[in-house]
Amino acid sequence: MKIYVDADACPVKDIIIAEARAFEIPVILVTSFSHFSNAEQPSGVKTIYVDSGADAADYRIVKLVEKGDVIVTQDYGLASLGLAKGIIVLHHKGFRYTNENIDQLLQTRYLSAMARKGGQRTKGPKPFTAEDREQFRNLFKQVISRLSGAITDG
Secondary structure, eight states, X not given: OXXXXXXXXXXXXXXXXXXXXXXXXXXXEEEXXXXXXXXXXXXXXXXXXXXXXXXXXXXXXXXXXXXXXEEXXXXXXXXXXXXXXXXXXXXXXXXXXXXXXHHHHHHHHHHHHHHHHTTOOOOOOOOXXXXXXXXXXXXXXXXXXXXXXXXXXX
16 A cells, blocks of 8 residues: 655645554655755655646556555545546545545536636635644544555455
8 A cells, every 4th residue: 555645735745644654654745846855755755756737746646556545635636537446535624535526526626617717706725724634634544544454454
C-alpha cells in the first residue's frame, strides 16, 4: 500500500506524512516543477515532479496508483479516475469520495463551470478550517489503520 498525494495545493501533507510514518506506509507527493523544493523529505516520503500543465499530476497519479493504494486530492476528476480503478480516495476536508457521491460532485462542478462561462459569479470553496483538518486526520487514521490491519491479517 502507498499513499499518493496530489500535492500542489494540499494543506494536510504534514498529517499524511506523520500518520503514514506511524504505519510505515510510503507516501508519494506528486507536484509540479513550479513547486520544486530542495528540502529533504523524511524517510518513507518520495516526491515526483511533473510538468506544470493542467492535470499533469493527476495523470501521473492515475498511471502509478494500484489497487490497495490511497489517493488524497481535492480534484473531483482525479477522484473519479481513482474510484474507477478501485482506489480509496480522500478529500483534505475529511470526506471520502465514493461511487455514490462522485456523480453529484462532478455535476456540481460542471454546472458551476457553465455558470462562470456564462458570466455568472459563483462561490469558491469555503476556507479550510482547523475542524476540517481534524476531520481529515480522523478519517485518514481510520482508513490507513483499517488497510494496514487488512494487509497484516492476510
